[in-house]
Amino acid sequence: MPGEVDTEDYADVWVFIEQHDGEAAKVSWELLAKGRELADEKGERLVALVMGDSVTHLAEEAIERGADEVLVAEDPIFEPYLPGPYGEQFRYLVEERHPDVVLIGGSHTGRDFAGRVAVPTYAGLTADCTELDIEPDTGLLLAKRPTFGGDAMATIKCVEHRPQMATVRPGVFDAAQPDPDREGTITEVEVVVDESHQRSRMIERVVGDITDITDANVVVAGGYGTEGDFGPVEDLAAALGGEVAATREAVEEGWIEAARQVGQTGKTVKPDLYIACGISGAIQHLEGMNDSKTIVAINDDPNAPIFDDADYGIVGDLFEICPALTELIEQKRGETA
Template identity: 65%
Template sequence: MTDIDPEAYSDVWVFIEEHDGEVMTVSWELLAEAATLAEKTGEDLVALVIGEDVDDVAEEAIARGADRVLVADDAVFEPYRADPYGEQFRAMVEARKPSIVLIGGTHTGRDFAGRVAVPAHAGLTADCTEIDVDDEGVLQARRPAFGGNVLATIICEEHRPQMATIRPGVFESAPPEGDREGTVEYVDVVVEESDTLTEVLERSVGDTADITEADRLVAAGGGIDGDIEPVRRLADALDAELAASRKAVDEGWVEGSRQVGQTGKTVRPELYVAVGISGAVQHLEGMNDSDVVVAINNDPNAPIFDHADYGIVGDLFEVCPDLAERLDATDAAEVTR
């Protein structure tokens, strides 16, 4: 094991994930939270941008709070592949020695984070929902454990950098400020196409919905008993995205990418309609920042009603089609205001 001196490491880094110039929202969420960490430690907030033709992304990172932006710009990084991203990121980490590195817990972030952490002898905590630092600058990375029944705090006192992937949707995004100033530095690209082991021959796009960015969600729970159509019908009438509880996902009724809760995704929509969801603590943790919550359940004692702004006690197979029909006859935007 390599000996590492934590005192030789400083600054808080955030990986800004972009694809074809479009930045994943979780990057701006992390930038906002990382600014708090950097203020506590008295260090710089540094954004990392890896891609091709990413000048605009770097400037936006400054506007959203970064003190400095490190940019690796080359065609080898488009489209995303784990080996060139991982190698470039690792080289930057080893050369510049950040104390904390935050990465969005997306498919991309989860894919290459380990490629940086293992060779760099870093500490990596995955799927965090809370982060903080103590008086010594030690990262307090918190994540659900034991099926979401407890929240574990994981620290790394002896290794650097302290790395964490953070679940999308748990923080508010850093707003842009047009008059902010910062430094953009273009770093040497250490990866060449000839050294890359993978090649993208074809890309197929599947279910791309990101429920963490939806303004309206209609979520299906175990109460639907395998019949998703009434919930989907209501979602369509509300122009909402379909979401689900863990029960609905485990049963195979809804795709895993649409799961809300401690073991799923954290969402904060303007409107959250919980259909046939009892209201387990693990699910509530994923949606308790919703602006307006509507619960539909045939059990008047279901815990979900204690966390709802509006409740409908009734058979979801009757209530959902009826609501959808009424919405079709009016303006859904007006109804949800």
């Protein structure tokens, strides 16, 4: 059967360094940090892969952030991103070099081309992972992800096929910090793609105006208790210079865009301050924000589970408390201006 392999021929942990216009996506550095842990536990090397045009500076940064070797595929064909060239080049390198574990950010880009690598190589691919571990006895990758609409967590492992691939949700790991004294190897690899692999072409690239909430230092989130009125939440977030987020229920009701959903089936955030307004505290939501440094809960139900995870709790009507907090913050800022 195709895909049956001698697993002993596969080694090393690979991390794909996603970049756009020469700037690395934050999830790439998050995966390097986790990849470093996994590689050390397996006693193998951490290898980063960079594709693009004029991206040597990212290879150098990947070394500083933990990679032992960086494979660089540098050619104008990789700019802007298109799934055909990226997928074909990545597939070639996987088949040539036999990595054991491959980690790709669960971004629009990563999810777009990961399957183009996994399917032709008969790899095992787990999507949208929130936890990664190594099984002690076997050295297999344990990829954990939400399932059944976020009501349960599944642990998936690939026993027979290689590489073991995973796309990982942005924000679930802390980013690797650079160490200018680290040394590693930068290897320029053969570019095996050409225009024949470009079955689509980029007509126009439009970047939305929604800030990535995973980068926010302050997040103010609204839940079902807002009853669809996010005005007080938005005003408080604006006063604090933060971003607005929401629960799955609020998104499913159509009250706010899906890009702002926090939870097992949404995004994972780790801000300095997280204010939960009208959020009961279901476990699915808590999984996406419980690593926040300070959590403030506002809810009119004193028995709401959210208070068990909050550092500070305010029992009351969010439509009264949020405007009062907004006014107080704006007043204090006016006094110090």
